[in-house]
Amino acid sequence: MLAPFVLVAPAVLILVLLRLYPLLLGVNFSFTGDGDRDGAMVGFDNYVDLLRDPLFQGAxxxxxxxxxxxxxxxxxxxxxxxxxxxxVPGHRFYRSVYFFPAVLSPVIVGAIFNLLLSFDGPVNSILGAFGIGPVDWLGDPDVAMFAVVGVHVWATFGMALVVFLAGFATLDSALLDAARVDGASLTQVIWHVIIPSLTRTIQFVFVTTMIGMLTSMFGLLYVMTSGGPEGSTYLPEYYIWIQQGQMNRPALASAASTVLFVIMLVVGLLQLKLLRRAGRED
Amino acid sequence: MKQRAVWAAVLVAGLALTGCGSATGSGSSSGGSDKKLVVWDWKSGEASSAQYVEKAKADFAKKHKDVEVEFVAQPFDQYYTLLGAAIQSGKGPDVILFNGGGQIRDRVDSLQPLDEYVGEDRQRLAGWEAFAKGGKTYAAPVTLQGHPIYYNKALYERAGLDPAKPATTWQEFLANCATITQKTGAKCFAQGNKEGIGIQFFLSAMASGVLTPQEYDNWIAGKRDWNSPNVKKIFELWKETGTAKLNNDGANSTAMFNDAFAVFQSAKAAHIIGLMSDIGHWKDFNEFITPEKLGVMMAPTVTSGATPSLPYDGGIGYAVAKWTKDPKVAADLVRSLTSTDALKAFYANAGAITADTTIDVSQSGPAVTTIVGALKTGKPAPHVALSSKALDLMGRLSQQLLSGSISVDDVVKQMAAADTAG
Structure with missing residues (x-):
């Protein structure tokens, strides 16, 4: 009689005690004040602060x-x-080399690219040899975010590549042969054969890449730009960390965490919906 | 079957509960008992601090034989995050190491005022102001931290300048820099403003040459007039270091710790506004530039009536948490941690200028002698008086000043708003 409940109890207990309860505590905490108003309920003050903060808007x-x-x-x-x-020639070599950065920790990747992209670093020397003026990759607010995203993509695309290769394994090679016999060019093969056959793989990679970008760029930001220059590379997680650890405003950080949670929830639900729709088409 | 399921549930619940327990911190690293004091810091794990900790412990054991002391070294980049969590839970360490200024002032609600315990140490130690708020002292200083302007005498010699006579006015300083850059190719300043720290050092090092003594004292006392011409002048000078190409290239993407120090150490720049203790200081520079070739100069005078002085404060100091069982015993530990013997070991091994002004430093080279000689006339550093929020904003605005995307007027306006709000 009790057995089913007992069996689901561990999972439910873990979820409720270690996930839902702390989450509710955090949301509740975001409605209290910092500093002099520590512990007092302040309503939506923290959220108003957040929306007015140009740094959070930037994030x-x-x-x-x-x-x-x-x-x-x-x-x-x-x-x-x-x-x-x-x-393509050398494809075996590339297959292993492309995956290599995925095993490096973001801190190491960040440190390597800090050296490469520094103002007097090798990248600028090479550009200089071609007569292109030095670019302050991590010091120019218009460039820095793209530099960091570029490094993040470099560091993580190996995983997506493996997923794509797994997708290719399910591709019917007869279709490719048929396209070649019909005289299709490379772009035509990619556009009309490969992309339609890999829809579900592409969607899966979209979802995982999005999550990766939103949740695991902290290490790179921390090492490469510290949110700068001029606050141009702030992301919500970095903002949360700064407010809680450096500015001593844990309640404001909680409010920012709640906003980030809602964003992730919306993005996650949208992606789930997309995936379901794609599933039905199959 | 049912029996087994019940056992499984009990087991999982037990695991979950112990998991909760360890997530909130085990007893060994937080909250001392009657006979035990827990100290949090980011120093005691380093080999160079071992002797210091040993001496302090020995001194404390003389007073309280039965009280055990446990040092918990936390990683510095996580320190205030971990401490914030401990403060939130209301049960943290008994004795806590703090940086002076904003970091401790933001958290005095959780600390015990120490005035009644440390009276005897008042004269011997310097740098108390950085740990005081509202007329009460919350920590005893261990080291002094300040911002001397170091210069490379070898570069001065190569440029044909007299290394014994650094510039005393801003115009002279600019002329010297032009000569050095022309003759040696070295830049004027090694500057690292990636973290927005460059402006903090610059503000503190230059302020005494720009502000009148009255303005300076008002600034420290919290009466800051951001719209005064002299305050604006400091930010104009900062902007000038960018437009006149005094800084090393890419100052906004150069980290102060430790890329900017490396620029100075490798003689690619003639001056750097460094630190007095811990890192980026005379001991580090002595290794590369040699003690004889390392000079320390006072801020060049910009406005008449300004009297250049060394900006310094209490660097790090030990505070006592409000929740400790017996504040007297904890305060005694703080006094042991700032005893002359312990601080002497800290100076010798870690290369810090300690708060104890009675320690002899003459064998460490002319730069240290200059610094210690300037302590008497020194004043608190202007940037330390600002809140962490204002400092964070100033960091970002200073990067905009260097990249030319904001005007000085706009900067002082935003700073004035942040300073009153913070």
């Missing part, structure tokens, strides 16, 4: 920028996987 804008850059971040591993699948 949200950067989230928007990440969403816009998402297609690029998915296209790069997709295209490279296609080349490997089509057996």
């Amino acid at each position: 949200l804008r950067n989230v928007g920028l990440l969403v816009l850059l998402l297609p690029v971040a998915v296209a790069i591993p997709g295209l490279l996987a296609t080349f490997i699948y089509l057996r």
Whole structure:
């Protein structure tokens, strides 16, 4: 009689005690004050502060920028996987090399690129040899965010590449042969055969890349730009960390966490919906 | 079957509960008992601090034989985050290491005023102001932290300048820099403003040459007039370091810790506004530039009536938490941690200028002698008086000043707003 409940109890207990309860505590905490008003209920004051803070606005804008850059971040591993699948010369070598950065920790990747992208670093020397003026990759507010996203894509595309290769394994090679016999060019093969056959893989990579961008860029930001220059590379997680650890405003940080949670929830639900719809089409 | 399921549930519930327990911190690292004091810091784990901790412990054992002391070294970049969590839970360590200024002032609600316990140490130690708020002292200083302007005498010699006579006015300073850059190729300043720290050092090092003594004292006392011409002048000078190409290239993407120090150490720049203790200081520079070739100069005078002085404060100091069982015993531990013997070991091994002004430093080279000699006339550093929020904003605005995307008027306006709000 009790057995079913007892059996689900561990999962439910873990979820409620270690996930839901702390989450509710955090949301509740975001309605209390900091400093002199520590512990007092302040209603939506923290949220008003957040929306007025140009730094947090900048962080949200950067989230928007990440969403816009998402297609690029998915296209790069997709295209490279296609080349490997089509057996360009040296494809075995590339297959292992492309995955290599995925095993490095973000801190190490950040440190390496700090050296490469520094003002008097090798990247600028090479550009200089071609007569292109030095670019302050991590010191120019218009460039820094793209530099960090670029490094993040470099560091993580190996995982997406593996997923794409797994997708290719399910591709019917007879279709490719047929397209070749019909005289299709490479772009036509990619556009009319490969992309339609890999819809579900592409969607999966979209979802995982998005999550990766929103939740695991902290290490790179911390090492490469510290949110700068001029606050141009803030993301919500970095903002939360600064407010809680450096500014001693844990309640404001809680409010920012709640906003980030809602954003992730909305993005997650939208993606789930997209995936379901795609599933029905199959 | 049912029996087994019940056992499984009990087991999981037990695991979940112990999991909760360890997530909130085990007893060994937080909250001392009657016979035990827990100290949090980011120093005691380093080899160079071992002797210091040993001496302090020995001194404390003389007073309280039966009380055990446990040092918990936390990683510095996580320190205030971890401490914030401990303060929230209301049961943290008994004795806590703090940076002076904003970091401790933001958290005095959780600390015990120490005035009644440390009276005897008042004269011997310097740098108390950085740990005081509202007329009460919350920590005893261990080291002094300040911002001397270091210069490379070898570069002065190569440029044909007299290394014994650094510039005393801003115009002279600019002329010297032009000569050095022309003759040696070295830049004027090694500057690292990636974290927005460059402006903090610059403000503190230059302020005494720009502000009148009255303005300076008002600034420290919290009466800051951001719209005064002299305050604006400091930010104009900062902007000038960018437009006149005094800084190393890419100052906004150069980290102060430790890329800017490396620029100075490798003689690619003639001056750097460094620190007095811990890092980026005379001991580090002595290794590369040699003690004889390392000079320390006072801020060049910009406005008449300004009297250049060394900006310094209490650097790090030990405070006592409000929730400790017996504040007297904890305060005794703080006094042991700032005893002359312990601080002497800290100076010798870690290369810090300690708060104890009675320690002899003459064998460490002319730069240290200059610094210690300037302590008497020194004043608190202007940037330390600002809140962490104002400092954070100033960091970002200073980067905009260097990249030319904001005007000085706009900067002082925003700073004035942040300073009153913070």
